[in-house]
Amino acid sequence: xxxxxxxxxxxxxxxxxxxxxxxxxxxxxxxxxxxxxxxxxxxxxxxxxxxxxxxxxxxxxxxxxxxxxxxxxxxxxxxxxxxxxxxxxxxxxxxxxxxxxxxxxxxxxxxxxxxxxxxxxxxxxxxxxxxxxxxxxxxxxxxxxxxxxxxxxxxxxxxxxxxxxxxxxxxxxxxxxxxxxxxxxxxxxxxxxxxxxxxxxxxxxxxxxxxxxxxxxxxxxxxxxxxxxxxxxxxxxxxxxxxxxxxxxxxxxxxxxxxxxx
Amino acid sequence: xxxxxxxxxxxxxxxxxxxxxxxxxxxxxxxxxxxxxxxxxxxxxxxxxxxxxxxxxxxxxxxxxxxxxxxxxxxxxxxxxxxxxxxxxxxxxxxxxxxxxxxxxxxxxxxxxxxxxx
Numbered sequence: 001x002x003x004x005x006x007x008x009x010x011x012x013x014x015x016x017x018x019x020x021x022x023x024x025x026x027x028x029x030x031x032x033x034x035x036x037x038x039x040x041x042x043x044x045x046x047x048x049x050x051x052x053x054x055x056x057x058x059x060x061x062x063x064x065x066x067x068x069x070x071x072x073x074x075x076x077x078x079x080x081x082x083x084x085x086x087x088x089x090x091x092x093x094x095x096x097x098x099x100x101x102x103x104x105x106x107x108x109x110x111x112x113x114x115x116x117x118x119x120x121x122x123x124x125x126x127x128x129x130x131x132x133x134x135x136x137x138x139x140x141x142x143x144x145x146x147x148x149x150x151x152x153x154x155x156x157x158x159x160x161x162x163x164x165x166x167x168x169x170x171x172x173x174x175x176x177x178x179x180x181x182x183x184x185x186x187x188x189x190x191x192x193x194x195x196x197x198x199x200x201x202x203x204x205x206x207x208x209x210x211x212x213x214x215x216x217x218x219x220x221x222x223x224x225x226x227x228x229x230x231x232x233x234x235x236x237x238x239x240x241x242x243x244x245x246x247x248x249x250x251x252x253x254x255x256x257x258x259x260x261x262x
Numbered sequence: 263x264x265x266x267x268x269x270x271x272x273x274x275x276x277x278x279x280x281x282x283x284x285x286x287x288x289x290x291x292x293x294x295x296x297x298x299x300x301x302x303x304x305x306x307x308x309x310x311x312x313x314x315x316x317x318x319x320x321x322x323x324x325x326x327x328x329x330x331x332x333x334x335x336x337x338x339x340x341x342x343x344x345x346x347x348x349x350x351x352x353x354x355x356x357x358x359x360x361x362x363x364x365x366x367x368x369x370x371x372x373x374x375x376x377x378x379x380x
Contacts, residue, residue: 016377024373148376151301152308176372188369191291247271 009146009175019142019178026137027185030130031193041122051095055228058084058093062235070247081239088232095228134182142178150174274350282348286326286355287362293322294363295370302374315367319359327355 048056062084069077087093146163152174154162159173162180176184294315301314327345335347345355 020373020376148372149379151306151311151371151375184369184372187365189366191295191363191366194288194291 009171011146015145015147019145019147020181023138023142023178023181024185026134027182027189028192028196030134031189032196034126034130035193035197038123038126041126042119055093055095058087059228059231059235062088062232062239066235066239066242069242069244072244073246073248074244077242077244081242085236085239088236091229091232093232135179138179138182145178146171146175147178148176148181150176279350283354286349286359289326290319290322290359290363291366294319294359294367298367298370299374301367301371302376303378305375305379306371307375311371315364315371316360319363320356323356323359 065072065077065080065084072080150162154173156173159171161183162173162176163171297315297318301311304314306314327343331345331348335344336342338347343352345352349355
C-alpha cells in the first residue's frame with residue numbers, strides 16, 4: 001500500500017480559545033471542587049457514649065496485644081492475656097451485658113449503620129454528578145468539532161470513540177473531537193491535581209476507585225449486625241493460642257555475633 | 263526472604279514506606295508532565311515520543327538514585343543499585359514510574375503538540 005500523505009486540516013485558532021481551554025479549565029476546576037466538596041461532606045466522627053467506646057477499645061486492646069506479643073516479656077504478656085481473656089469471657093467489656101446471647105439488631109433499623117451507607121452514597125454522587133453534567137455540557141455545546149491531533153498513530157478501531165459526533169469516513173483516527181479530549185483529561189489530570197491539592201486528594205475519580213478497594217477491613221470489625229460478645233469470645237481464643245516469644249530472646253548472642261563479624 | 267521474626271526484630275514502619283513511595287511518585291508525576299510539554303514543543307511523533315518518555319523517565323530515576331538514595335544506602339553496606347534501604351521492591355523503584363506517569367505525559371504531549379503544530 002502506498003504511503004498516504006499526512007492529512008492536514010486547517011483549523012481555526014479560535015477552536016483553541018473557545019473549546020480546548022474551556023474544557024481543560026472546567027475539568028481542573030471540577031477536580032478542585034470535588035476535592036473540597038468531599039472534604040466538606042466528610043462525616044464527622046460520631047460521639048459514642050462511654051460504654052460503647054469501652055467495648056471497642058478493649059477489642060482493639062486484645063488485637064494489639066496479640067499482634068505485638070513479641071515486644072512483651074513473657075510474664076507481662078501472660079498477665080495481659082489472663083486479664084483480657086477473663087474479661088472477654090465474663091463479658092465485662094460489653095455495652096449492655098443483659099443482651100448476651102440474643103441475636104444482633106437488624107442493621108437496617110440501626111441509625112448508626114445508616115451513616116456509613118450515606119457516606120458511600122455521597123462519595124459516589126460526588127463522582128457521578130459532575131461527570132454526567134460535564135459530558136452533557138460538552139455534548140450540547142462542542143459536539144462535532146475536531147480540535148486536536150494525537151501525536152501518535154492509532155488503529156481505526158478507536159475512530160468511533162475518538163471522533164464521536166464527527167461523521168467523516170476518511171479522516172485519520174488521530175484527529176480528536178472534543179469529547180475525547182475530555183476523556184484524555186480524566187485520565188491525565190491526576191498529576192496536575194497532585195501539585196495543586198497535595199497527593200492524597202479526592203479530586204480524581206481514578207484515585208477514588210483505587211482507594212475504595214483498600215481500607216475496607218478496618219472499621220468493619222465493629223460494624224453493625226455483628227455480635228460483640230461472639231467477637232470477644234473469638235478474640236479470647238486467639239489470645240489463648242499465641243505461642244509467646246520475645247524479640248529479646250538470645251539478644252546477647254545476636255549482639256556478640258554482630259560484633260564478631262566486624 | 264526475611265522471616266517473620268526478623269521483621270519483628272527490625273520492623274518496617276509503614277508510614278515511612280508510604281512517605282518514600284509518595285515522594286518518588288510525586289517526582290515522577292511532575293517530571294512526566296514536564297517531559298510531555300517538552301516532547302510536544304519538540305514536535306515528536308509516535309515512536310520517538312514514547313522513546314523520549316522512557317529514556318528521560320529512566321534518567322530521572324537514575325538521578326533520584328544517585329542523589330537521594332545512593333549516598334546513605336552505599337554507606338549502609340547495600341550493593342550498587344540496591345534500593346532495599348528505602349523501598350520494598352526494586353522493581354517498584356525502577357519501573358513503577360514508567361506507567362504511573364504515562365497518562366499525564368500523553369495529556370501534556372498532546373496538548374503542546376496541538377498548540378505548537380496547529
